[in-house]
Amino acid sequence: MQIPQPYLLFLGDVTDPLSAKTAQGIHQWRPDVCVGQIRLTDETVTLGLDDLSLQEAKARGAKTLMIGTANAGGYIPASWVNTLEEALKLGFNIASGMHQRLTDFPSLKELAKKHQCQLFDVRHYDESLDVGNGIPREGKRLLAVGTDCSVGKMYTTLALEKEMNQQGIKAKFCATGQTGILITGSGISIDAVVADFISGSVERISPAFYDHEWDVIEGQGSLFNPSYAGVSLGLLHGAQADALVLCHEVGRQHIRHLPHMPIPAIHDILNANLQAAKLTNPNAQWVGICLNTSAISEQEALELCHQWSSEYRLPVTDPVRFGVSSIVDKLHLI
Amino acid sequence: MQIPQPYLLFLGDVTDPLSAKTAQGIHQWRPDVCVGQIRLTDETVTLGLDDLSLQEAKARGAKTLMIGTANAGGYIPASWVNTLEEALKLGFNIASGMHQRLTDFPSLKELAKKHQCQLFDVRHYDESLDVGNGIPREGKRLLAVGTDCSVGKMYTTLALEKEMNQQGIKAKFCATGQTGILITGSGISIDAVVADFISGSVERISPAFYDHEWDVIEGQGSLFNPSYAGVSLGLLHGAQADALVLCHEVGRQHIRHLPHMPIPAIHDILNANLQAAKLTNPNAQWVGICLNTSAISEQEALELCHQWSSEYRLPVTDPVRFGVSSIVDKLHLI
Known part of the structure; x- marks a missing residue:
């Protein structure tokens, strides 16, 4: 398509x-x-x-x-x-x-x-799919994962695609939701496929490739969102990511629409996602954190990024305010 | 239905x-x-x-x-x-x-x-569903989870339902796959719903109840099966299980149909499932392990159950050979 x-x-x-x-x-x-x-x-x-x-x-x-x-x-x-x-x-x-x-x-x-x-x-997908098989496939892949829905995963991956290409790393954005599909002209709304085919649909979106260096895969949901976590886990398994970027909205107190569900500790989120990713790619690693800092001042945002960066030993940025070059710098080494 | x-x-x-x-x-x-x-x-x-x-x-x-x-x-x-x-x-x-x-x-x-x-x-589900919300609901729930597909989860939950009722604990089997639905006459094939609604479909299958003591929910797939893990995670979140039973087939070397995917260590499987279950029920606990021991002799099976029982500090049984009363004994205390 x-x-x-x-x-x-x-x-x-x-x-x-x-x-x-x-x-x-x-x-x-x-x-x-x-x-x-x-x-x-x-x-x-x-x-x-x-x-x-x-x-x-x-x-x-x-x-x-x-x-x-x-x-x-x-x-x-x-x-x-x-x-x-x-x-x-x-x-x-x-x-x-x-x-x-x-x-x-x-x-x-x-x-x-x-x-x-x-x-x-594009919100619907009527073609037949295969179930995922987890067999390693050619090409390097980056996946954005989130602490919740609507925290900037699509923006982050589109910004990464652009910055990578500007730095000479041939990258291709892979859409997994309807807005991303309309932007890029192709992809599958993975939350709309039959549950058995979540990881299989990601294997379809990002098959083996030889003509560029990285697929940059849009994330969906969160492992800790009890409404949609199944989609997020299938996405992690299907993506076989070499590189993971965590997206988070500063100030969000609880899972969207669910005031009884707090956002877990960042360390727990990092551990759980990496563990799940390693099932299909034992070399998966974190390469950065992208914060949506629109709720705080630019100076506060800068300080928060520095603080998180030393705490989690990763590049931490707000893609809108500070760009994503610090993360792309790390990708040259993978 | x-x-x-x-x-x-x-x-x-x-x-x-x-x-x-x-x-x-x-x-x-x-x-x-x-x-x-x-x-x-x-x-x-x-x-x-x-x-x-x-x-x-x-x-x-x-x-x-x-x-x-x-x-x-x-x-x-x-x-x-x-x-x-x-x-x-x-x-x-x-x-x-x-x-x-x-x-x-x-x-x-x-x-x-x-x-x-x-x-x-019954393999298809055409009625409209809501997304899951993770809000605690009345009634106690047991969920079978597996080290893989086709390891005895349906048999285990049906055997538990029968034994619980025989021991005076009012229990109701909740089907999540087509065979279970045909046996019990109701349920939803959760691997056939749209991906966004996995946990929501489980909340529908096992809503708040007051007329019996336990819902015994049939499991599907495995968190470590890269084809279907999304279904298994949504099931864990939707079930809000108070009690988990692990099902495993003795002798299975790798994930079914995927020779490149070994079955992970049992400790890792226990930890990952409990962690996921606790997102929607902080009191979730393991209450037993059910082994399909058809590949070994009855004497070997008995020894293996004893060995696992002391290693994992849980009742361990083969439901076909030895029944599930040892697990039901534990449920009286929850």
Whole structure:
């Protein structure tokens, strides 16, 4: 599965910038594949890209209309359907990370068939998978793991991919969630596969490779989040990581949405993840910690990174504030 | 979901006793719900139950035709369909643990609708689930965990349920795999749910209860099987077990189907499972080890159980050879 590029970013009629995080992510990490944006109202959030009609975007070479917004229910509003239908008539593919499927709309399904376009519902994965086998495969792999959900794992891995390539280490980001898939154009939402195939789906996302040096695999969840830990363990086993990076949000007191579940001690989290990773790669090692320090001042963040760095004997940084070069420096030695 | 009882056990035309393990399991553990068996040929394996026609079984009160066989592809042979259709016409429900769905046959779907019968494809779970939340819930729970797949977890938990009830501890077996579901008539195949819902499905299978003392939850896979460990971890978190029983097959050298993956040291397996279980139940404890000793003599098995018992300071038994009363004795104290 590879979503044809470049994209026209569809922002619908959302007015809350947080709801356009997917589009912002694509624009931030893959600016070269964005030919412009399309907004249904003047109040709709803007990414600062050129506002294009479907026809203009087509003329500029756009191949896929990318739904770059999210809403609470994950549904596709009726007010969007007309634009989506017009896009298919012009030959656009459409990609979506919404829970509701594009293919659930008979008109979109028919038009896609008629105009030979593809509909990508990346939150779902319908192709058949094999169970994981844990057999070592060619290539080096880095995996981000978290103290919880939503602590910056996708940002960290995309920042690492960029910094590695800038430092001359050929790296490829491997997406495991819908936003990452829309950014990179390929991947599998591993939390949406049948439970038996979690590690197998990661083996599929990052197979043996010879044409670059590192796969940088997006993490999901946490071994200590009782809702999703199974996904995180299957990901650790499937990734066969040579290098692990821990992601943590400073100030988070408990597992997201679960006030009765405290975040465990960092030492325990480091030990448990390394132990699990070693099942399929005995050489797995920690190479750094990435903190989301948005809750504290830059000076406090700098001090915290120094303090953690001496405590855990690892490079510790905030990727947004301080970049990830200190971690990439370590990768040259692996 | 509750499969209506009693059952007529359908053995099709299988001649290999191993292929009729599901039917044997139902007959062994729930003899009171089996009114008889139906075989398509004289060569078909027998359970020693009365051979009944559909009409005779109906007259004896059978409510569900239970497909009690398995084959490599998990498909329903064309040669069975006529009998299944006749059963629906007589008002039987049909239950199957095959991979291929009964509902994939239009004729079965139509007849079921027409005659108001239910088709149970227990390997699949189509109802909506919630993600797990790890909130403590009423009732005591025992979970079997394994050093690998297929080491006797279902047998162990069914044997424990029986022995507990015999010793006056009101216990209820909770099925997490298709054979267990067919035996008990309810449950969820947790390896078939979407990955995000593993622990949530276990919270559904064993909700808060007040009408008995223990839920005895069937285990799946192993934390150290790189194909399926995600399922096992979600099961540990969802089960909130007060008591854990480890199951192991004596003589197994490596993880099933994966000769490059050795079985880890028992101490490591005990530690890793207990640590994971404590995330959602800090009082989790080991209460015993069940060995499948079929590869060695009874005398050797007895000696091995004594040896392990003093090494791990737990009751150690082979449920088939020596029963599980030594483990149940410990449960009186929890």
